[in-house]
Amino acid sequence: MRFLPDELEIEAGEGESILELAARVGITLRGACGGNGTCGRCLVVLRKGAVRDRDGGTVAEAGATVRACRSYPVGAVVVEVPETSRLREHQVLGADVGLTLQAGEEAAEVPVDPLLCRVEVTVDLPETGEVVDDWGRLQSELAGLAGIEVRADLEVLRELPAVLRAEGGAVTVDLAMDGGPAGSVVGVQAGHAAGPVYGAAVDLGTTTVVVELVELDTGRTVGTRGTYNRQAAYGDDVISRIIHAVERSGGRRQLQDAVVETVNGLLVELRLAHGIARDAVRVVVCAGNPTMSHLFLGVDPAHIRLEPYTPAANFWPPCRADEIGLAVHPRAPVHLLPGVASYLGGDVTGGVTACGFGGAGEITLFMDIGTNGEMVLGDGNWLVGCSCSAGPAFEGSGISCGMRATDGAIEQLGVTPDGYEVVYRTIGGGRPVGVCGSGLIAALAVLCCAGVIDRTGRYRTDLETPRLRGRDAGGGFVLAWAAETGHGEDIVLTGSDVQNLLRAKAAVYAGLRNMLAAVGLEQDAIGRILIAGGFGRFLPLRDAITVGMLPDVPLERYGYVGNSSLRGARAALLSGRRLAEIGATARKTTYLELGDGTQFMNEFVSALFIPHTDLGLFPSVREE
Amino acid sequence: MRFLPDELEIEAGEGESILELAARVGITLRGACGGNGTCGRCLVVLRKGAVRDRDGGTVAEAGATVRACRSYPVGAVVVEVPETSRLREHQVLGADVGLTLQAGEEAAEVPVDPLLCRVEVTVDLPETGEVVDDWGRLQSELAGLAGIEVRADLEVLRELPAVLRAEGGAVTVDLAMDGGPAGSVVGVQAGHAAGPVYGAAVDLGTTTVVVELVELDTGRTVGTRGTYNRQAAYGDDVISRIIHAVERSGGRRQLQDAVVETVNGLLVELRLAHGIARDAVRVVVCAGNPTMSHLFLGVDPAHIRLEPYTPAANFWPPCRADEIGLAVHPRAPVHLLPGVASYLGGDVTGGVTACGFGGAGEITLFMDIGTNGEMVLGDGNWLVGCSCSAGPAFEGSGISCGMRATDGAIEQLGVTPDGYEVVYRTIGGGRPVGVCGSGLIAALAVLCCAGVIDRTGRYRTDLETPRLRGRDAGGGFVLAWAAETGHGEDIVLTGSDVQNLLRAKAAVYAGLRNMLAAVGLEQDAIGRILIAGGFGRFLPLRDAITVGMLPDVPLERYGYVGNSSLRGARAALLSGRRLAEIGATARKTTYLELGDGTQFMNEFVSALFIPHTDLGLFPSVREE
Secondary structure, rough: EEEEEEOOOOOOOOOOOOHHHOOOOOOOOOOOOOOOOOOOEEEEEEEEEEEOOOOOOOOOOOOEEEHHHHEEEEEEEEEEHHHEEEOHHHHHHHHHHHHHHHEEEHHHOOOOOEEEEEEEEEOOOOOOOOOHHHHHHHHHHHHHHOEEEEEEEEEHHHHHHOOOOHHOEEEEEEEEOOOEEEEEEEEEEEEEOOOOOOOHHHHHHEEEEEEEEOOOOOOOOEEEEEEEOOOHHHHHOOHHHHHHHHOOHHHHHHHHHHHHHHHHHHHHHHHHOOOOHHEEEEEEEEEEOOHHHHHHHHHOOOHOOOOOOOOOOOOOOOHHHHOOOOOOOOOEEEEEOOOEEEEEEEHHHHHHHHHHOOOHOOEEEEEOOOOOOOOOEEOOOEEEEEEEEEEHHHOOOOOOOOOOOOOOOOEEEEEEOOOOOOEEEEEEEOOOOOOOOHHHHHHHHHHHOOOEEEEOOOOOOOOOOOOOOOOOOOOOEEEOOOOOOOOOOOOOOOOOHHHHHHOOOOOOHHHHHHHHHOOOOOOOOOEEEEOOOOHHHHHOOHHHHOOOOOOOOOOHEEEEEHHHHHHHOOOOEEHHHHHHHHHHHHHHHHEEEOOOOOOHHHHHHHHOOOOOHHHHHOHHHOOO | OEEEEEEEEOOOOOOOOOOHHHHHHHHOOOOOOOOOOOOOEEEEEEEEEEEEOOOOOOOOOOOOOHHHHEEEEEEEEEEEOOOOHHHOOHHHHHHHHHHHHHHHHOOOOOOEEEEEEEEEEEEOOOOOOHHHHHHHHHHHHHHHHOOOOEEHHHHHHHHHHHHHHOOOOOOEEEEEOOOEEEEEEEEEEOOOOOOEEEEEEEEEOOOOEEEEEEOOOOOEEEEEEEEEEEHHOOOHHHHHHHHHHOOOOHHHHHHHHHHHHHHHHHHHHOOOOOOOOHHEEEEEEEEEOOOHHHHHHHHOOOHHOOOOOOOOOOOOOEEHHHHHHHOOOOOOOOEEEOOOOEEEEEHHHHHHHOOOOOHHOOOOEEEOOOEEEEEEEEEEOOHHHHHHEEEHHHOOOOOOEEOOOOOOOOEEEEOOOOOEHHHHHHOOOOOEEEEHHHHHHHHHHHHHHHHOEEOOOOOOOOOOOOOOOOOOOOOEEEEOOOOOOOOOEEEEEEEHHHHHHHHHHHHHHHHHHHHHHOEEEOHHHOOEEEEEEEEOOOOOOHHHHHHOOOOOOOOHHHEEOOOOOHHHHHHHHHHHHHHHHHHHHHEEEEEEEOOOHHHHHHHHHHHHOOOOHHHHOOOOHHHH
16 A cells, blocks of 8 residues: 555555555544545545455546545555645644744743652662661652652662662652652652753644643743644544544544654654653643543543543543653653543643633633533632533534635635625635634624624625625625635635534533523623633634624633643643642532533524524624 | 473573573573582583583583583583482472461461452442543442542553443442552453452562462462472572672573562462463562562662662562563552561561561560571560571581482481481481481481580591591581482581581571670560471471570470461451551561671670580570
8 A cells, every 4th residue: 555645655454444544654634524434535546456445345446536534455556645635734733833832931830849850869878787778768868858758660669779879879860749748759860960851741632732842840841833633534523533433443542543643743843853852751741622531541432422421530540651652751650631521621621720710709711612612610619611512613614615724714804895895814824725713703793794694694685796696505605706716716605604603603602601590690790701722812802792602791801811721731740739729620610511401402592693682692792 | 402301492592501591491400509600500411412611612512411500502402401400399399388278277367458359339320411420430439438549540441431331330340459548440340240359479489489379358268389489590599699680681680580480380370270360360469588579570689788788679669460570460469578678578577477476565586597597576566687697508508418398308317326326207208318407407406416426516536337437528427328318329417517507507596696685685585486487397496406596495485387478478468457567567677787797706606516605595405
């Protein structure tokens, strides 16, 4: 099996699809449906040989364009992977690095009690007549220093006698803390000339994965890198990945390998760029949603998507890097931030805690809107959280012209009041090829304000502009003409795109209304709204209020907190106390299962208007 | 490389001696000197091919008899291993099984709080609207049951969702305790039909290794097996093994493999004999002297033999079976009993604790005499311990006619008062081939009483008996004539044998005198003397007092406690509290380093008489 133009070869195993083979050689194909053969995004061109379908039927031959997920090589096969079928890695990388570096700077905390400290001690070597064991002496030295009970790793004891004596008792000790009353010696080196020790904070996102490498004794960020999660080949959202993990033989392992390899790739890049040895990275903290956490650890995720939506665990035992194959010191402890429920995970609890949520008793709303809209409301003493399936519309999926926030995406637009002409700005400034989440919110707002769509989201039929092509499924509004675009085709927002966006924004707002109702508060009681995540960064706040997605409170109450998941992981890395606080946040948060509850459905239906059936909730929109 | 008559073949590696190759194919050769080429016990006959010495010189050819430890194959080689060069496994096996079964019966305790319990619980599966994670629910169920904090193994969490639902919430949980306030779930199976769970108590002896398999919920001993420690190929005593581990490249690993394979062999035999699956053995407790503990865990033992004799650790962190390759459940916790100092280990602390030492405040002396004589004196509140290098004389090494306590060993003897005729009893009742430890003590006593040797251990020259062949090195006293013996040669106790025995018994008694002096007590204050270990079983107490090895107190104060090392391991296996008590014993024991101290040397020299220079110490002997 050979892939062009990459010139990569691989031996095909029994029953491996071309999609799986591509993933194994490192080519990440698009695969919104998770390899179910329905999204048609993983197309490849067969150049040599033949392929069959899974049951051995329908053979395609050289020259045919086939879905990689449904095609199995017959003998020696060569395929060409067109650019359009690939996840374009360099683009998201650029975007995310900017984003996360900013977050890193904001959060630049000084390490207080990092999860791993490198300590230099000098132990008196025993003299004649002294009855003392090497470990006992080191242990009491460290216990005096750290004020805690200290355990040893067997690996450390194995070489301790020689290490202790190599430099006359001077040793450098790596002490792993677990946020509790005990620590573990996970490494001992002779002498005091060991270099600095590093930790990795990892944001395990469904779509992108970001790694921040931190020098543990200073808290300095050495570097941050992000890329697409290689699991994307198995589906765009958590549900399709769970299905792949559960229903395909070996699927759980494939997904674990994919995300671990993604993290490892970033770790290696960062280490090489900064000349850091693998063994110098000695602790890892990961923050991810529950599905990502399960898959990263190789835990059965089946019941996350089955009623009553039960995760295997919310709190994870720390494990060792070599148990999951992370490319850091093999005995580095790996912590995962704890979650609350199947759809409210460590990315949120970490973010909420690291953002100084509810400081001074102010009622605060934390929103992380991606495929799921995760929200936490509270004043720090009480916390209520929920997750609403906004669907992938804001990430560009399920929208005919949708795309991620990468080069060529329309991220902002306006409509001229006279002739319905469209002005827009693309990411990177080049020709548009689609519309990303923020552009979609803006389009919805301006088309509604301009009267192109009514409050129910239907296109009007009586406007005199060639851009409007009618309200039926095939119709829509042309945002950019073929002549202007990068791919030479019109960029059209169809009527069903608008309905999808409406459902997405309604889900978010209905979730918020449910939370407010659960605690008996009105939206104006919210003193502060923290917007987190990649989508939030470019979110046009005013437009999002106009369409009724965000609550209509003064704009100055809104703040953007960047990649709060990474911030949470970083905060825990640098402070065991913070890790314990994140645990407390997870325990304290009351999860509101929206599911198909009547109350949620009522709120949802009421929110399927622009901005809402109850205009009283959006006074500033009414005034416009 | 081919071994006859076993017909075993092996590919010789670079620089591997025939001794090492034999160990690899499972043939355990005798090797008192640790492969140094000095003891001449590992002789093999070269049948085909040639061998060279280590430096490539001195080539021996077919027909020659060579020392396996000094011979390296040149090309294809066939050797024959005579019976006399082998450790005879079946014999020690028989002897030890008898011994340890007896000990097992004596100690038949009911499990109180075993280190691992198999618990059947039924967890309510979450219903719609319930926000709870699988592990959280199981955790609180177990915490309620056990009254402790319960952690999970990542491995367990991985399959937990499916396991929990397979039988409607009914699961069988393996809960490992560490004697502290926390436990770990190390296994979960669906349903309540899991069979019993087992633990292994292991006596890691320098010479022999014994494994006792115990059903954990009843405390029933399923079976006990013992065999020679395969490390014997690398030396008879701990010192030669430490030298091998430290000075040979890969030596430490060889010794670890040898003892782990020895334990694994016994485990497999026991499991097959009783139809127990590997994974049903879920916890292991080992008791060994410090050298054996270091080597078993693969820890650098170098400083045990270098002044000031410092072990890497006295207290060992529990490890997992797969970390050292034990053939039980891969995640079974493996505990090693804690020691006190380099020559006072977990075999003694476990033995002392399990024997109910110092009950009712009685001053008790615990003695385990093998190559080292380990002693602990105290009343339970205070404890003082020491170790004296008795040397391997009592185990038959360093004595020309010496042998271990196996078939054909003279274990008891007397001399007729008239004509110096010898009557004896052999183990197994057959023809004698040597004398074991108890026989040697008896010989010393009767030869002294009969006036054949004087109080300084010299043979008299004026006796009219053909058995006495003079007092010089080549001379000695014939205990059995060639016509009576199994090998057709005279069994002779030479003058230097007597001196070796004298030094061995003097070391033991001098150690005891030192301990008594350290706490300001006379020997008559000792209310109870507990004799432990294989040698102790057949020890003729009266003779041992007569020669001045054991203190001259009324015989009824003596008791035999069997394989107390195994008893200690077993007691810990069945009770976390016992494990904690053994730790307390280890911490409480003050170690007396005898070393080359003047006081010890004085006592030693005074004890180089039969029974002693100070006859006042042996009133009952004086009266004889």
